[in-house]
Amino acid sequence: MSNKPSILLVNPPIYDFAAFDFWLKPLGMLTIAGKIANKADFKIFDFLDHEHSFYADKPKFKSDVSGRGDFFSSIIPKPDLYKNIPRHYRRYGLPAEIFADFLKTTPPCDFVFIQTVMTYWYLGYREVIEAVKTYQPQAKIVLGGPYAMICPEHAKNLGADFVSAKNNSDSLWGFLNINPTDSFPPLWNVYKNPQTAAMKITRGCPFKCTYCTVPIFDGEFTAKPAERIIEEFNFLISLGVKNIAFYDDALLYKSDEVLKPFLRYVIDNKIEVSFHTPNALNARFLDVELAELMIKAGFKTFFLGFESSANEFQKQTGSKIFDNEFANAVKNLIAAGADRNSVAAYLILGHPKFEIQNIEQSMKFVNSLNIRVMLSDFSPIPGTPDGKLCEKYIDINEPLMHNKTVFPIIVFGGDTVNRIKDMCRDLNRKVSNCTKPCSIPAD
Ligand code: SF4
Numbered sequence: 001m002s003n004k005p006s007i008l009l010v011n012p013p014i015y016d017f018a019a020f021d022f023w024l025k026p027l028g029m030l031t032i033a034g035k036i037a038n039k040a041d042f043k044i045f046d047f048l049d050h051e052h053s054f055y056a057d058k059p060k061f062k063s064d065v066s067g068r069g070d071f072f073s074s075i076i077p078k079p080d081l082y083k084n085i086p087r088h089y090r091r092y093g094l095p096a097e098i099f100a101d102f103l104k105t106t107p108p109c110d111f112v113f114i115q116t117v118m119t120y121w122y123l124g125y126r127e128v129i130e131a132v133k134t135y136q137p138q139a140k141i142v143l144g145g146p147y148a149m150i151c152p153e154h155a156k157n158l159g160a161d162f163v164s165a166k167n168n169s170d171s172l173w174g175f176l177n178i179n180p181t182d183s184f185p186p187l188w189n190v191y192k193n194p195q196t197a198a199m200k201i202t203r204g205c206p207f208k209c210t211y212c213t214v215p216i217f218d219g220e221f222t223a224k225p226a227e228r229i230i231e232e233f234n235f236l237i238s239l240g241v242k243n244i245a246f247y248d249d250a251l252l253y254k255s256d257e258v259l260k261p262f263l264r265y266v267i268d269n270k271i272e273v274s275f276h277t278p279n280a281l282n283a284r285f286l287d288v289e290l291a292e293l294m295i296k297a298g299f300k301t302f303f304l305g306f307e308s309s310a311n312e313f314q315k316q317t318g319s320k321i322f323d324n325e326f327a328n329a330v331k332n333l334i335a336a337g338a339d340r341n342s343v344a345a346y347l348i349l350g351h352p353k354f355e356i357q358n359i360e361q362s363m364k365f366v367n368s369l370n371i372r373v374m375l376s377d378f379s380p381i382p383g384t385p386d387g388k389l390c391e392k393y394i395d396i397n398e399p400l401m402h403n404k405t406v407f408p409i410i411v412f413g414g415d416t417v418n419r420i421k422d423m424c425r426d427l428n429r430k431v432s433n434c435t436k437p438c439s440i441p442a443d
Contacts, residue, residue: 004040005110005178008139009033009190010132011046012114013093014071015123017085017405021069022278023245024048026115027198028145032169033113033187035180043109044190045102047093047124051193054094066274066300067196067243079123081400086414096127103135111176112139114160116147118379119399120406122158129159142172149217150382151399167217185232188239196243197236201229202258205250207282209318210385211351211378214249221250223258230265237271245276252285263293274298280305280346283329284321291329291336302333303374306345309365310358317353317386323365330369340431343371349420350378350408352389359420367427375424377404378411 011026026046033042046052048071050063055072063069071092078089112132116125125143132139144164148155152165162175173180188194204218224232236244251259266273275298283304294302308314309323326345333343345366351357366373379402380390387396393410394401401407408417 002041005176006041006043006107007033008106008109008112008136009042009044009046009187010112010114010128011044011048012116012121012124012128013047013091013096014118014121015076015089015091016118016121016403017087017089019071019073019090019092021048021050021063021067021071023067023196023198023243023276024117025196025198025245027186027200027247029113029115030186030188030190031200032144032172033190034184035169035182036176036178037184037187038181039178040111042187042190043106045099046191047099049094049191051191051195052094052098054098063196066276067245079400081398082403082406085406085409087405091124093124096131099128099131100135103131106136109136109139111142112136113142113144116143116145116155118402119147119151119154119381120379120401120403122147122151122154122399125155126158133159140175142175144172146213147399150213154397154399167219185235188236188241191239194236194239194241196245197239197241198245198247199229199232199236200247201232201262202248202250202253205282206253207250207318207320209320211317211348211381211387212249213381213384216383218249221253223254226258226261229258229262233262233266237273241273243274243276245278247279249279250282251277251279252282252290255285255287255290260290260293263297266297267293272298274300276301277303279303282320284325286329286332288332288335291332291338295333295336295338300342302338302343304329304343304345306362306366307348307351307376308357308359309362310356313351313353313357316356317351327369330371340371344374345369345371346374346376348378349375349417350404350411352378352380352386352393352411354411360423363420363424363427367430370431372428372431373424375421377408379404380407 050069055061061072073090073092075088076091114128140161142162143155143160148163155163164172188197202223204221205214206221208215281304306326347362363373381387382396
């Protein structure tokens with residue numbers, strides 16, 4: 001018997017109108033676990049794991065070749081706050097009974113870590129906490145991740161024993177009574193056979209967009225040392241990982257020092273892996289050389305943050321990108337060999353400054369560059385300048401009201417949202433007969 005504390009890592013189910021596995025992995029929790037990898041015994045229960053035996057006779061829920069896929073889901077009653085939202089509400093992820101059986105048959109754990117992401121997914125976090133309290137009442141529960149940081153007071157009321165409300169873990173180590181070491185990579189080997197993983201090689205962002213939490217929580221831009229990046233990458237390759245999503249917020253910033261040397265390493269060593277960028281890339285930094293290196297190294301999808309082609313909107317929200325810079329980046333990617341169908345521009349739908357955003361004109365501008373539009377439904381975030389603007393529409397202290405399906409409907413009404421999404425679909429068809437959804441579909 002080991003004398004080390006036992007820690008159960010849980011990636012919770014999602015309660016939402018829509019959810020799709022866009023390389024959604026609990027990187028934050030695995031990073032924390034990695035820092036104490038040799039000081040505790042770990043298990044994981046990932047409600048969003050496509051490889052679980054529950055799916056043995058349900059191939060529809062297996063990941064695709066890029067590591068994305070549909071989650072198993074069931075329609076559930078809507079919270080009262082959503083009664084006027086004309087969409088089905090669902091619970092995504094493995095059924096609760098499977099987790100209950102797992103908890104009943106697992107020896108008592110000392111701690112349970114729960115990964116949180118969206119603030120408005122807290123019903124999933126609460127479900128996990130209640131199950132742990134029922135079947136493993138001795139375990140101390142730790143909540144960490146974006147929800148715990150953005151809504152710490154709300155999180156404290158869910159029943160966890162420790163809420164990691166800051167973007168540093170000093171108080172967590174005290175709570176666990178374990179001293180971390182910084183020499184281990186994120187604990188991806190807690191999965192049996194990981195095919196898809198995520199990396200984060202930088203932290204922070206040089207911009208201060210008014211709708212974004214990164215300037216609030218992540219501080220100045222910093223990058224990991226090159227040798228550390230390569231060590232983490234090689235660890236993933238040694239585990240058999242085929243798809244890697246970058247979770248960086250400013251992956252392309254200072255690329256001469258950070259990303260380009262890493263890509264040259266991948267190319268020179270002929271390592272075959274597919275890279276993806278679900279977090280928006282800042283196209284301003286996508287020069288000719290970087291575009292060529294990204295394609296050669298194995299980047300398969302390019303999601304570029306654009307939000308609007310309206311100059312006034314761009315200036316008022318942080319000036320992260322302007323039209324000419326965006327068009328130039330698209331030109332560089334296509335010249336380097338990117339498939340047009342794999343390049344998409346994120347445009348915010350339902351921003352409180354919609355009057356100056358001009359969403360329809362913005363979609364036409366992106367379409368004129370012959371790439372796809374991806375509508376990114378706006379989620380109001382407390383503590384951001386744009387979250388403040390939303391207080392005239394919603395109670396910002398209620399995380400359910402941050403839901404990205406809900407807010408655009410409150411601002412525009414359901415018919416207008418549907419019309420804009422139809423228009424987006426029609427424009428994307430002109431790019432390459434593309435019939436993929438133009439945002440994560442809610443039904
Ligand atoms: S550029 Fe991106 S990460 Fe940086 S502040 Fe703006 S939205 Fe956030």
